[in-house]
Amino acid sequence: MxxxxxxxxxxxxxxxxxxxxxxxxxxxxxxxxxxxxxxxxxxxxxxxxxxxxxxxxxxxxxxxxxxxxxxxxxxxxxxxxxxxxxxxxxxxxxxNRLTSEALTTTIDWATKDASGKELDIKRKLEILKYRKWQQRVRVQTSYERNIIQAMNELSRISSQLGIPKACVDEAMGIYEQVLTKGLVRGRSVEAIVAACLHMACRKIGMPRSLDEISQYTRASRKEVARCFRLIARELGVRLPLSDPKLYVPRIVEQLKLSGEILKEALNILEQAKRKGLTAGKDPAGLAAAAVYIASLLKGEVRTQKEVAMAAQVTEVTVRNRYKELARELNIKIPIK
Missing domain, CATH: 2.20.25.10 (N-terminal domain of TfIIb)
Structure with a gap:
Protein backbone atom coordinates (compact mmCIF):
# COMPACT_ATOMS: atom_id res chain seq x y z
CA MET A 1 0.00 0.00 0.00
CA ASN A 96 40.90 32.86 -44.44
CA ARG A 97 40.62 32.40 -48.20
CA LEU A 98 43.87 34.29 -48.68
CA THR A 99 45.82 31.48 -47.01
CA SER A 100 46.46 28.20 -48.74
CA GLU A 101 47.36 24.78 -47.43
CA ALA A 102 50.60 25.19 -49.33
CA LEU A 103 51.43 28.27 -47.26
CA THR A 104 50.80 26.97 -43.76
CA THR A 105 54.43 26.10 -42.90
CA THR A 106 57.41 28.43 -43.04
CA ILE A 107 60.98 28.13 -41.81
CA ASP A 108 62.37 31.31 -40.30
CA TRP A 109 65.59 32.86 -41.58
CA ALA A 110 66.87 33.46 -38.03
CA THR A 111 70.23 31.90 -37.07
CA LYS A 112 69.39 31.41 -33.38
CA ASP A 113 67.58 28.67 -31.52
CA ALA A 114 64.57 29.06 -29.22
CA SER A 115 66.75 30.10 -26.29
CA GLY A 116 68.50 32.82 -28.31
CA LYS A 117 71.76 30.93 -28.68
CA GLU A 118 73.63 31.25 -31.97
CA LEU A 119 73.61 28.09 -34.10
CA ASP A 120 76.86 26.50 -35.14
CA ILE A 121 77.87 26.37 -38.81
CA LYS A 122 76.85 22.71 -39.22
CA ARG A 123 73.34 23.40 -37.90
CA LYS A 124 73.03 26.51 -40.09
CA LEU A 125 73.81 24.51 -43.22
CA GLU A 126 71.30 21.87 -42.18
CA ILE A 127 68.57 24.47 -41.64
CA LEU A 128 69.43 26.02 -45.02
CA LYS A 129 68.93 22.65 -46.69
CA TYR A 130 65.58 22.20 -44.91
CA ARG A 131 64.48 25.66 -45.99
CA LYS A 132 65.38 24.96 -49.62
CA TRP A 133 63.42 21.71 -49.69
CA GLN A 134 60.51 23.33 -47.88
CA GLN A 135 60.27 25.99 -50.59
CA ARG A 136 60.29 23.30 -53.26
CA VAL A 137 57.47 21.24 -51.76
CA ARG A 138 55.26 24.20 -50.83
CA VAL A 139 53.81 24.33 -54.32
CA GLN A 140 53.54 21.02 -56.13
CA THR A 141 50.69 21.46 -58.62
CA SER A 142 49.78 24.08 -61.20
CA TYR A 143 46.53 24.70 -59.30
CA GLU A 144 48.42 25.73 -56.17
CA ARG A 145 50.80 27.93 -58.16
CA ASN A 146 47.87 29.67 -59.81
CA ILE A 147 46.09 30.17 -56.50
CA ILE A 148 49.18 31.70 -54.88
CA GLN A 149 49.71 34.04 -57.82
CA ALA A 150 46.07 35.15 -57.65
CA MET A 151 46.32 35.66 -53.88
CA ASN A 152 49.32 37.96 -54.26
CA GLU A 153 47.67 39.97 -57.02
CA LEU A 154 44.39 40.25 -55.14
CA SER A 155 46.13 41.36 -51.95
CA ARG A 156 48.04 44.04 -53.85
CA ILE A 157 44.98 45.51 -55.61
CA SER A 158 42.74 45.39 -52.53
CA SER A 159 45.34 47.12 -50.35
CA GLN A 160 45.73 49.95 -52.86
CA LEU A 161 41.97 50.40 -53.21
CA GLY A 162 41.20 49.99 -49.51
CA ILE A 163 38.74 47.15 -50.10
CA PRO A 164 37.51 45.37 -46.93
CA LYS A 165 38.35 41.77 -46.11
CA ALA A 166 34.81 40.45 -46.70
CA CYS A 167 34.91 41.65 -50.29
CA VAL A 168 38.40 40.19 -50.82
CA ASP A 169 37.28 36.79 -49.49
CA GLU A 170 34.29 36.85 -51.84
CA ALA A 171 36.58 37.66 -54.79
CA MET A 172 38.87 34.75 -53.88
CA GLY A 173 35.89 32.41 -53.75
CA ILE A 174 34.82 33.52 -57.23
CA TYR A 175 38.36 33.01 -58.55
CA GLU A 176 38.46 29.45 -57.19
CA GLN A 177 35.26 28.68 -59.12
CA VAL A 178 36.72 30.23 -62.26
CA LEU A 179 39.92 28.20 -61.86
CA THR A 180 37.97 24.97 -61.31
CA LYS A 181 36.02 25.55 -64.53
CA GLY A 182 39.24 26.10 -66.48
CA LEU A 183 38.44 29.68 -67.51
CA VAL A 184 41.87 31.01 -66.56
CA ARG A 185 43.73 29.00 -69.19
CA GLY A 186 44.89 31.24 -72.01
CA ARG A 187 43.93 34.43 -70.18
CA SER A 188 45.77 36.92 -68.02
CA VAL A 189 45.64 36.15 -64.30
CA GLU A 190 45.67 39.89 -63.55
CA ALA A 191 42.59 40.46 -65.71
CA ILE A 192 40.72 37.52 -64.17
CA VAL A 193 41.55 38.67 -60.63
CA ALA A 194 40.44 42.22 -61.39
CA ALA A 195 37.18 40.93 -62.89
CA CYS A 196 36.53 38.72 -59.84
CA LEU A 197 37.20 41.65 -57.52
CA HIS A 198 34.78 43.87 -59.45
CA MET A 199 32.15 41.12 -59.30
CA ALA A 200 32.64 40.73 -55.54
CA CYS A 201 32.29 44.50 -55.10
CA ARG A 202 29.03 44.43 -57.05
CA LYS A 203 27.73 41.54 -54.93
CA ILE A 204 28.54 43.13 -51.58
CA GLY A 205 27.63 46.68 -52.61
CA MET A 206 31.07 48.30 -52.64
CA PRO A 207 31.39 51.24 -55.06
CA ARG A 208 34.38 50.18 -57.15
CA SER A 209 34.10 50.59 -60.91
CA LEU A 210 35.97 48.72 -63.63
CA ASP A 211 37.93 51.87 -64.50
CA GLU A 212 39.08 52.28 -60.92
CA ILE A 213 40.14 48.65 -60.52
CA SER A 214 41.87 48.46 -63.92
CA GLN A 215 44.10 51.40 -62.94
CA TYR A 216 45.95 49.19 -60.46
CA THR A 217 46.52 46.22 -62.74
CA ARG A 218 48.59 45.65 -65.85
CA ALA A 219 45.55 44.44 -67.79
CA SER A 220 43.56 46.96 -69.81
CA ARG A 221 40.01 47.95 -68.97
CA LYS A 222 38.78 46.27 -72.15
CA GLU A 223 40.40 42.98 -71.17
CA VAL A 224 39.04 43.17 -67.60
CA ALA A 225 35.53 43.89 -68.91
CA ARG A 226 35.76 40.94 -71.33
CA CYS A 227 36.79 38.61 -68.50
CA PHE A 228 34.02 39.98 -66.29
CA ARG A 229 31.35 39.18 -68.90
CA LEU A 230 32.85 35.72 -69.43
CA ILE A 231 32.79 34.91 -65.71
CA ALA A 232 29.25 36.19 -65.26
CA ARG A 233 28.06 34.10 -68.22
CA GLU A 234 29.90 30.86 -67.35
CA LEU A 235 29.09 30.93 -63.63
CA GLY A 236 25.52 32.08 -64.17
CA VAL A 237 25.94 35.05 -61.83
CA ARG A 238 23.13 37.60 -61.79
CA LEU A 239 24.43 40.79 -60.27
CA PRO A 240 22.26 43.58 -58.86
CA LEU A 241 22.39 46.96 -60.53
CA SER A 242 24.77 49.43 -58.94
CA ASP A 243 23.00 52.03 -56.83
CA PRO A 244 24.30 55.60 -57.37
CA LYS A 245 23.74 56.26 -53.65
CA LEU A 246 26.65 53.96 -52.81
CA TYR A 247 29.08 56.33 -54.56
CA VAL A 248 27.92 59.49 -52.79
CA PRO A 249 29.63 59.04 -49.36
CA ARG A 250 33.03 58.40 -50.94
CA ILE A 251 32.76 61.43 -53.23
CA VAL A 252 31.64 63.66 -50.37
CA GLU A 253 34.49 62.42 -48.18
CA GLN A 254 37.14 63.03 -50.83
CA LEU A 255 35.84 66.56 -51.46
CA LYS A 256 35.71 67.31 -47.69
CA LEU A 257 32.06 68.35 -47.83
CA SER A 258 29.59 68.49 -44.95
CA GLY A 259 26.84 66.08 -44.02
CA GLU A 260 24.22 68.44 -45.43
CA ILE A 261 25.68 67.93 -48.90
CA LEU A 262 25.49 64.16 -48.43
CA LYS A 263 21.86 64.32 -47.35
CA GLU A 264 20.88 66.66 -50.19
CA ALA A 265 22.66 64.53 -52.81
CA LEU A 266 20.91 61.37 -51.61
CA ASN A 267 17.58 63.21 -51.75
CA ILE A 268 18.26 64.30 -55.35
CA LEU A 269 19.09 60.73 -56.37
CA GLU A 270 15.94 59.43 -54.69
CA GLN A 271 13.82 61.88 -56.69
CA ALA A 272 15.64 60.91 -59.88
CA LYS A 273 15.02 57.23 -59.19
CA ARG A 274 11.30 57.79 -58.69
CA LYS A 275 11.15 59.56 -62.07
CA GLY A 276 13.13 56.83 -63.80
CA LEU A 277 16.13 59.03 -64.61
CA THR A 278 18.74 56.58 -63.28
CA ALA A 279 17.99 53.73 -65.70
CA GLY A 280 20.84 53.03 -68.10
CA LYS A 281 23.08 55.74 -66.64
CA ASP A 282 26.53 55.39 -65.12
CA PRO A 283 25.95 55.34 -61.34
CA ALA A 284 29.22 57.14 -60.62
CA GLY A 285 28.29 59.94 -63.03
CA LEU A 286 24.84 60.32 -61.47
CA ALA A 287 26.32 60.44 -57.98
CA ALA A 288 28.88 63.04 -59.05
CA ALA A 289 26.18 65.21 -60.62
CA ALA A 290 24.00 64.96 -57.52
CA VAL A 291 26.92 65.98 -55.28
CA TYR A 292 27.74 68.87 -57.60
CA ILE A 293 24.14 70.14 -57.52
CA ALA A 294 23.99 69.76 -53.73
CA SER A 295 27.22 71.74 -53.33
CA LEU A 296 25.76 74.57 -55.41
CA LEU A 297 22.50 74.58 -53.45
CA LYS A 298 24.21 74.57 -50.04
CA GLY A 299 26.93 77.09 -50.89
CA GLU A 300 29.90 74.71 -50.58
CA VAL A 301 30.85 75.02 -54.23
CA ARG A 302 33.23 72.59 -55.89
CA THR A 303 34.20 72.73 -59.54
CA GLN A 304 33.09 70.12 -62.03
CA LYS A 305 36.71 69.07 -62.46
CA GLU A 306 37.11 68.41 -58.72
CA VAL A 307 33.89 66.41 -58.57
CA ALA A 308 34.82 64.43 -61.68
CA MET A 309 38.22 63.53 -60.26
CA ALA A 310 36.67 62.38 -56.98
CA ALA A 311 34.13 60.20 -58.80
CA GLN A 312 36.63 58.86 -61.39
CA VAL A 313 34.52 60.12 -64.31
CA THR A 314 34.99 62.79 -66.97
CA GLU A 315 33.90 66.42 -66.70
CA VAL A 316 31.62 65.91 -69.69
CA THR A 317 29.74 63.17 -67.82
CA VAL A 318 29.27 65.38 -64.77
CA ARG A 319 28.10 68.28 -66.94
CA ASN A 320 25.59 66.22 -68.93
CA ARG A 321 24.13 64.46 -65.86
CA TYR A 322 24.01 67.76 -63.96
CA LYS A 323 22.03 69.51 -66.70
CA GLU A 324 19.67 66.54 -67.06
CA LEU A 325 18.93 66.26 -63.33
CA ALA A 326 18.46 70.00 -62.91
CA ARG A 327 16.08 70.14 -65.89
CA GLU A 328 14.00 67.04 -65.13
CA LEU A 329 13.73 67.66 -61.38
CA ASN A 330 13.13 71.39 -61.87
CA ILE A 331 15.98 72.39 -59.57
CA LYS A 332 16.74 76.10 -59.54
CA ILE A 333 20.49 76.52 -59.31
CA PRO A 334 21.48 79.83 -57.63
CA ILE A 335 23.76 82.03 -59.76
CA LYS A 336 26.89 83.02 -57.89
Whole structure:
Protein backbone atom coordinates (compact mmCIF):
# COMPACT_ATOMS: atom_id res chain seq x y z
CA MET A 1 0.00 0.00 0.00
CA UNK A 2 1.49 3.31 -1.11
CA UNK A 3 2.04 6.17 1.30
CA UNK A 4 0.42 9.40 0.02
CA UNK A 5 2.64 11.53 2.23
CA UNK A 6 5.80 9.89 0.85
CA UNK A 7 4.60 10.31 -2.77
CA UNK A 8 3.90 13.99 -2.09
CA UNK A 9 7.41 14.49 -0.69
CA UNK A 10 8.96 12.66 -3.65
CA UNK A 11 7.04 14.83 -6.11
CA UNK A 12 8.03 17.97 -4.19
CA UNK A 13 11.68 16.88 -4.17
CA UNK A 14 11.57 16.16 -7.90
CA UNK A 15 9.99 19.56 -8.52
CA UNK A 16 12.70 21.31 -6.47
CA UNK A 17 15.40 19.40 -8.38
CA UNK A 18 13.92 20.43 -11.72
CA UNK A 19 13.68 24.06 -10.61
CA UNK A 20 17.33 24.01 -9.58
CA UNK A 21 18.46 22.38 -12.81
CA UNK A 22 16.46 24.80 -14.95
CA UNK A 23 18.51 27.58 -13.41
CA UNK A 24 21.93 25.91 -13.54
CA UNK A 25 21.41 23.60 -16.49
CA UNK A 26 20.28 23.91 -20.08
CA UNK A 27 16.95 22.68 -21.42
CA UNK A 28 17.54 20.82 -24.68
CA UNK A 29 15.92 18.46 -27.13
CA UNK A 30 18.51 15.70 -26.86
CA UNK A 31 19.30 13.59 -29.93
CA UNK A 32 21.12 10.29 -29.97
CA UNK A 33 23.88 9.30 -32.39
CA UNK A 34 21.30 7.98 -34.86
CA UNK A 35 19.81 11.48 -35.17
CA UNK A 36 16.63 10.23 -33.44
CA UNK A 37 15.08 12.21 -30.63
CA UNK A 38 15.60 10.78 -27.18
CA UNK A 39 12.30 9.93 -25.50
CA UNK A 40 11.80 9.63 -21.77
CA UNK A 41 10.87 5.97 -21.01
CA UNK A 42 8.60 7.03 -18.11
CA UNK A 43 6.52 9.95 -19.43
CA UNK A 44 7.34 10.09 -23.17
CA UNK A 45 8.70 13.66 -23.03
CA UNK A 46 11.35 14.79 -25.53
CA UNK A 47 12.58 17.83 -23.57
CA UNK A 48 15.49 17.27 -21.21
CA UNK A 49 17.81 19.18 -18.91
CA UNK A 50 21.56 18.79 -19.24
CA UNK A 51 23.08 18.81 -15.75
CA UNK A 52 26.64 19.98 -16.37
CA UNK A 53 27.85 19.36 -12.83
CA UNK A 54 26.81 15.69 -12.60
CA UNK A 55 26.97 14.77 -16.30
CA UNK A 56 23.33 13.69 -16.44
CA UNK A 57 20.46 14.17 -18.86
CA UNK A 58 17.24 14.56 -16.85
CA UNK A 59 13.68 14.65 -18.10
CA UNK A 60 12.28 18.15 -17.73
CA UNK A 61 8.77 16.82 -17.12
CA UNK A 62 9.09 13.97 -14.59
CA UNK A 63 12.67 14.40 -13.35
CA UNK A 64 13.89 10.93 -14.32
CA UNK A 65 17.60 10.52 -15.06
CA UNK A 66 17.68 9.26 -18.64
CA UNK A 67 21.43 9.31 -19.29
CA UNK A 68 24.42 9.30 -16.96
CA UNK A 69 28.14 10.00 -17.33
CA UNK A 70 27.58 12.34 -20.27
CA UNK A 71 30.76 14.11 -21.38
CA UNK A 72 30.82 17.84 -20.70
CA UNK A 73 32.00 19.52 -23.89
CA UNK A 74 32.36 22.97 -22.35
CA UNK A 75 35.84 24.43 -21.75
CA UNK A 76 37.36 23.80 -18.33
CA UNK A 77 38.30 27.49 -17.94
CA UNK A 78 36.11 30.50 -17.26
CA UNK A 79 36.29 33.97 -18.77
CA UNK A 80 34.47 37.10 -17.65
CA UNK A 81 35.56 39.51 -20.39
CA UNK A 82 36.07 39.27 -24.13
CA UNK A 83 39.82 39.75 -23.68
CA UNK A 84 40.05 36.84 -21.22
CA UNK A 85 38.04 34.61 -23.53
CA UNK A 86 40.29 35.42 -26.48
CA UNK A 87 43.45 34.88 -24.43
CA UNK A 88 42.39 31.55 -22.94
CA UNK A 89 40.80 29.98 -25.99
CA UNK A 90 42.93 27.36 -27.69
CA UNK A 91 41.08 27.29 -31.01
CA UNK A 92 42.19 29.25 -34.03
CA UNK A 93 40.44 32.01 -35.88
CA UNK A 94 38.11 31.56 -38.84
CA UNK A 95 39.51 30.26 -42.09
CA ASN A 96 40.90 32.86 -44.44
CA ARG A 97 40.62 32.40 -48.20
CA LEU A 98 43.87 34.29 -48.68
CA THR A 99 45.82 31.48 -47.01
CA SER A 100 46.46 28.20 -48.74
CA GLU A 101 47.36 24.78 -47.43
CA ALA A 102 50.60 25.19 -49.33
CA LEU A 103 51.43 28.27 -47.26
CA THR A 104 50.80 26.97 -43.76
CA THR A 105 54.43 26.10 -42.90
CA THR A 106 57.41 28.43 -43.04
CA ILE A 107 60.98 28.13 -41.81
CA ASP A 108 62.37 31.31 -40.30
CA TRP A 109 65.59 32.86 -41.58
CA ALA A 110 66.87 33.46 -38.03
CA THR A 111 70.23 31.90 -37.07
CA LYS A 112 69.39 31.41 -33.38
CA ASP A 113 67.58 28.67 -31.52
CA ALA A 114 64.57 29.06 -29.22
CA SER A 115 66.75 30.10 -26.29
CA GLY A 116 68.50 32.82 -28.31
CA LYS A 117 71.76 30.93 -28.68
CA GLU A 118 73.63 31.25 -31.97
CA LEU A 119 73.61 28.09 -34.10
CA ASP A 120 76.86 26.50 -35.14
CA ILE A 121 77.87 26.37 -38.81
CA LYS A 122 76.85 22.71 -39.22
CA ARG A 123 73.34 23.40 -37.90
CA LYS A 124 73.03 26.51 -40.09
CA LEU A 125 73.81 24.51 -43.22
CA GLU A 126 71.30 21.87 -42.18
CA ILE A 127 68.57 24.47 -41.64
CA LEU A 128 69.43 26.02 -45.02
CA LYS A 129 68.93 22.65 -46.69
CA TYR A 130 65.58 22.20 -44.91
CA ARG A 131 64.48 25.66 -45.99
CA LYS A 132 65.38 24.96 -49.62
CA TRP A 133 63.42 21.71 -49.69
CA GLN A 134 60.51 23.33 -47.88
CA GLN A 135 60.27 25.99 -50.59
CA ARG A 136 60.29 23.30 -53.26
CA VAL A 137 57.47 21.24 -51.76
CA ARG A 138 55.26 24.20 -50.83
CA VAL A 139 53.81 24.33 -54.32
CA GLN A 140 53.54 21.02 -56.13
CA THR A 141 50.69 21.46 -58.62
CA SER A 142 49.78 24.08 -61.20
CA TYR A 143 46.53 24.70 -59.30
CA GLU A 144 48.42 25.73 -56.17
CA ARG A 145 50.80 27.93 -58.16
CA ASN A 146 47.87 29.67 -59.81
CA ILE A 147 46.09 30.17 -56.50
CA ILE A 148 49.18 31.70 -54.88
CA GLN A 149 49.71 34.04 -57.82
CA ALA A 150 46.07 35.15 -57.65
CA MET A 151 46.32 35.66 -53.88
CA ASN A 152 49.32 37.96 -54.26
CA GLU A 153 47.67 39.97 -57.02
CA LEU A 154 44.39 40.25 -55.14
CA SER A 155 46.13 41.36 -51.95
CA ARG A 156 48.04 44.04 -53.85
CA ILE A 157 44.98 45.51 -55.61
CA SER A 158 42.74 45.39 -52.53
CA SER A 159 45.34 47.12 -50.35
CA GLN A 160 45.73 49.95 -52.86
CA LEU A 161 41.97 50.40 -53.21
CA GLY A 162 41.20 49.99 -49.51
CA ILE A 163 38.74 47.15 -50.10
CA PRO A 164 37.51 45.37 -46.93
CA LYS A 165 38.35 41.77 -46.11
CA ALA A 166 34.81 40.45 -46.70
CA CYS A 167 34.91 41.65 -50.29
CA VAL A 168 38.40 40.19 -50.82
CA ASP A 169 37.28 36.79 -49.49
CA GLU A 170 34.29 36.85 -51.84
CA ALA A 171 36.58 37.66 -54.79
CA MET A 172 38.87 34.75 -53.88
CA GLY A 173 35.89 32.41 -53.75
CA ILE A 174 34.82 33.52 -57.23
CA TYR A 175 38.36 33.01 -58.55
CA GLU A 176 38.46 29.45 -57.19
CA GLN A 177 35.26 28.68 -59.12
CA VAL A 178 36.72 30.23 -62.26
CA LEU A 179 39.92 28.20 -61.86
CA THR A 180 37.97 24.97 -61.31
CA LYS A 181 36.02 25.55 -64.53
CA GLY A 182 39.24 26.10 -66.48
CA LEU A 183 38.44 29.68 -67.51
CA VAL A 184 41.87 31.01 -66.56
CA ARG A 185 43.73 29.00 -69.19
CA GLY A 186 44.89 31.24 -72.01
CA ARG A 187 43.93 34.43 -70.18
CA SER A 188 45.77 36.92 -68.02
CA VAL A 189 45.64 36.15 -64.30
CA GLU A 190 45.67 39.89 -63.55
CA ALA A 191 42.59 40.46 -65.71
CA ILE A 192 40.72 37.52 -64.17
CA VAL A 193 41.55 38.67 -60.63
CA ALA A 194 40.44 42.22 -61.39
CA ALA A 195 37.18 40.93 -62.89
CA CYS A 196 36.53 38.72 -59.84
CA LEU A 197 37.20 41.65 -57.52
CA HIS A 198 34.78 43.87 -59.45
CA MET A 199 32.15 41.12 -59.30
CA ALA A 200 32.64 40.73 -55.54
CA CYS A 201 32.29 44.50 -55.10
CA ARG A 202 29.03 44.43 -57.05
CA LYS A 203 27.73 41.54 -54.93
CA ILE A 204 28.54 43.13 -51.58
CA GLY A 205 27.63 46.68 -52.61
CA MET A 206 31.07 48.30 -52.64
CA PRO A 207 31.39 51.24 -55.06
CA ARG A 208 34.38 50.18 -57.15
CA SER A 209 34.10 50.59 -60.91
CA LEU A 210 35.97 48.72 -63.63
CA ASP A 211 37.93 51.87 -64.50
CA GLU A 212 39.08 52.28 -60.92
CA ILE A 213 40.14 48.65 -60.52
CA SER A 214 41.87 48.46 -63.92
CA GLN A 215 44.10 51.40 -62.94
CA TYR A 216 45.95 49.19 -60.46
CA THR A 217 46.52 46.22 -62.74
CA ARG A 218 48.59 45.65 -65.85
CA ALA A 219 45.55 44.44 -67.79
CA SER A 220 43.56 46.96 -69.81
CA ARG A 221 40.01 47.95 -68.97
CA LYS A 222 38.78 46.27 -72.15
CA GLU A 223 40.40 42.98 -71.17
CA VAL A 224 39.04 43.17 -67.60
CA ALA A 225 35.53 43.89 -68.91
CA ARG A 226 35.76 40.94 -71.33
CA CYS A 227 36.79 38.61 -68.50
CA PHE A 228 34.02 39.98 -66.29
CA ARG A 229 31.35 39.18 -68.90
CA LEU A 230 32.85 35.72 -69.43
CA ILE A 231 32.79 34.91 -65.71
CA ALA A 232 29.25 36.19 -65.26
CA ARG A 233 28.06 34.10 -68.22
CA GLU A 234 29.90 30.86 -67.35
CA LEU A 235 29.09 30.93 -63.63
CA GLY A 236 25.52 32.08 -64.17
CA VAL A 237 25.94 35.05 -61.83
CA ARG A 238 23.13 37.60 -61.79
CA LEU A 239 24.43 40.79 -60.27
CA PRO A 240 22.26 43.58 -58.86
CA LEU A 241 22.39 46.96 -60.53
CA SER A 242 24.77 49.43 -58.94
CA ASP A 243 23.00 52.03 -56.83
CA PRO A 244 24.30 55.60 -57.37
CA LYS A 245 23.74 56.26 -53.65
CA LEU A 246 26.65 53.96 -52.81
CA TYR A 247 29.08 56.33 -54.56
CA VAL A 248 27.92 59.49 -52.79
CA PRO A 249 29.63 59.04 -49.36
CA ARG A 250 33.03 58.40 -50.94
CA ILE A 251 32.76 61.43 -53.23
CA VAL A 252 31.64 63.66 -50.37
CA GLU A 253 34.49 62.42 -48.18
CA GLN A 254 37.14 63.03 -50.83
CA LEU A 255 35.84 66.56 -51.46
CA LYS A 256 35.71 67.31 -47.69
CA LEU A 257 32.06 68.35 -47.83
CA SER A 258 29.59 68.49 -44.95
CA GLY A 259 26.84 66.08 -44.02
CA GLU A 260 24.22 68.44 -45.43
CA ILE A 261 25.68 67.93 -48.90
CA LEU A 262 25.49 64.16 -48.43
CA LYS A 263 21.86 64.32 -47.35
CA GLU A 264 20.88 66.66 -50.19
CA ALA A 265 22.66 64.53 -52.81
CA LEU A 266 20.91 61.37 -51.61
CA ASN A 267 17.58 63.21 -51.75
CA ILE A 268 18.26 64.30 -55.35
CA LEU A 269 19.09 60.73 -56.37
CA GLU A 270 15.94 59.43 -54.69
CA GLN A 271 13.82 61.88 -56.69
CA ALA A 272 15.64 60.91 -59.88
CA LYS A 273 15.02 57.23 -59.19
CA ARG A 274 11.30 57.79 -58.69
CA LYS A 275 11.15 59.56 -62.07
CA GLY A 276 13.13 56.83 -63.80
CA LEU A 277 16.13 59.03 -64.61
CA THR A 278 18.74 56.58 -63.28
CA ALA A 279 17.99 53.73 -65.70
CA GLY A 280 20.84 53.03 -68.10
CA LYS A 281 23.08 55.74 -66.64
CA ASP A 282 26.53 55.39 -65.12
CA PRO A 283 25.95 55.34 -61.34
CA ALA A 284 29.22 57.14 -60.62
CA GLY A 285 28.29 59.94 -63.03
CA LEU A 286 24.84 60.32 -61.47
CA ALA A 287 26.32 60.44 -57.98
CA ALA A 288 28.88 63.04 -59.05
CA ALA A 289 26.18 65.21 -60.62
CA ALA A 290 24.00 64.96 -57.52
CA VAL A 291 26.92 65.98 -55.28
CA TYR A 292 27.74 68.87 -57.60
CA ILE A 293 24.14 70.14 -57.52
CA ALA A 294 23.99 69.76 -53.73
CA SER A 295 27.22 71.74 -53.33
CA LEU A 296 25.76 74.57 -55.41
CA LEU A 297 22.50 74.58 -53.45
CA LYS A 298 24.21 74.57 -50.04
CA GLY A 299 26.93 77.09 -50.89
CA GLU A 300 29.90 74.71 -50.58
CA VAL A 301 30.85 75.02 -54.23
CA ARG A 302 33.23 72.59 -55.89
CA THR A 303 34.20 72.73 -59.54
CA GLN A 304 33.09 70.12 -62.03
CA LYS A 305 36.71 69.07 -62.46
CA GLU A 306 37.11 68.41 -58.72
CA VAL A 307 33.89 66.41 -58.57
CA ALA A 308 34.82 64.43 -61.68
CA MET A 309 38.22 63.53 -60.26
CA ALA A 310 36.67 62.38 -56.98
CA ALA A 311 34.13 60.20 -58.80
CA GLN A 312 36.63 58.86 -61.39
CA VAL A 313 34.52 60.12 -64.31
CA THR A 314 34.99 62.79 -66.97
CA GLU A 315 33.90 66.42 -66.70
CA VAL A 316 31.62 65.91 -69.69
CA THR A 317 29.74 63.17 -67.82
CA VAL A 318 29.27 65.38 -64.77
CA ARG A 319 28.10 68.28 -66.94
CA ASN A 320 25.59 66.22 -68.93
CA ARG A 321 24.13 64.46 -65.86
CA TYR A 322 24.01 67.76 -63.96
CA LYS A 323 22.03 69.51 -66.70
CA GLU A 324 19.67 66.54 -67.06
CA LEU A 325 18.93 66.26 -63.33
CA ALA A 326 18.46 70.00 -62.91
CA ARG A 327 16.08 70.14 -65.89
CA GLU A 328 14.00 67.04 -65.13
CA LEU A 329 13.73 67.66 -61.38
CA ASN A 330 13.13 71.39 -61.87
CA ILE A 331 15.98 72.39 -59.57
CA LYS A 332 16.74 76.10 -59.54
CA ILE A 333 20.49 76.52 -59.31
CA PRO A 334 21.48 79.83 -57.63
CA ILE A 335 23.76 82.03 -59.76
CA LYS A 336 26.89 83.02 -57.89
Missing amino acids: SNPEQERKDQQGSSNLLSKLRVSGKIIEFKSEGEEKLVCPYCGSTTFIFDYENGQVICAKCGSVVLEHVIDLRPEWRAFTAEEKEARARAGGPL
